[in-house]
Amino acid sequence: MASRKSPTARQRRLGSELRKLRERTGLSLTEAAAALGTDRTTVSNSEAGRFGVSAARVRAWAGHYACPDAAYVEALADMAEERTNGWWEDYRGDLVAGALDLAELEHHAVAIRSVQIMYMPGLLQKEEYARAVYAEVVPPLTPERLRRQLSHRLRRRDVLDKDGAPSCVFLVHEAALRMTFGGPGVALGQLGHLLDESERDNVAVRVIPFAAGGFPEIGSSTQYVHGPVPQLDTVQTDTATGPAFIDAETRLTNYRAVLDRVESRSLDPKRSRDFIRGVAQSMKA
Known part of the structure; x- marks a missing residue:
């Protein structure tokens, strides 16, 4: 063997x-x-x-x-x-292994629930916005590395269109909505894209306003990825060296409880769309 x-x-x-x-x-x-x-x-x-x-x-x-x-x-x-190689294998050797593992995890997901504090959800980012986020990386990315990072980020979005696409709930903090990566023009374009994506049948965007107050244990971008059975769920968090993955049963239980609490303090999808439009209008003023 x-x-x-x-x-x-x-x-x-x-x-x-x-x-x-x-x-x-x-x-x-x-x-x-x-x-x-x-x-x-x-x-x-x-x-x-x-x-x-x-x-x-x-x-x-x-x-x-x-x-x-x-x-x-x-x-x-x-x-x-599962024997076939996914599209993410095209990037092996160019990106950190965790980035490929994240794309594979999303591809096989039944459902995804995420909390974003400072950035728009990766699966809902426009190219201009993603480019502006990568521009803040230290040390700066080389032009070729930037090209590959962007290509990988944008291909991840295809999971929302595939047969059997996962049901997604994106919990986006008001701070992420108001961050102007790339300037007001790019930020406004991203807010418009977020509104468009929120109309998908398999996507719900829920805003966590500043007025909602605090919530526990979410200090970075976090995704809870549901597998075909609960034992195969996975939590992905962002770290300085790339994505980290958690599948210990007790920690999964705790993350589900945390996400339930965060979601309970978020606005429903309709009120969230109205809130996003209000943020966009304030940027135009």
């Missing part, structure tokens, strides 16, 4: 879920290998995402581990059957 040079986040996630299945049974690697009729190295490398596993093997291992959740097992089997 050939070893992968660089497993993707999705491949690593499948491996980690296989590890969780084993650990819930109380089996060591050696005990699991004996029960599965294989060797300890194969089990270990499969759990690390270094070895690929087939859907049939996932089902067989889950059966040996006596997993009672059929929907969860089938979701893992579907992950194992």
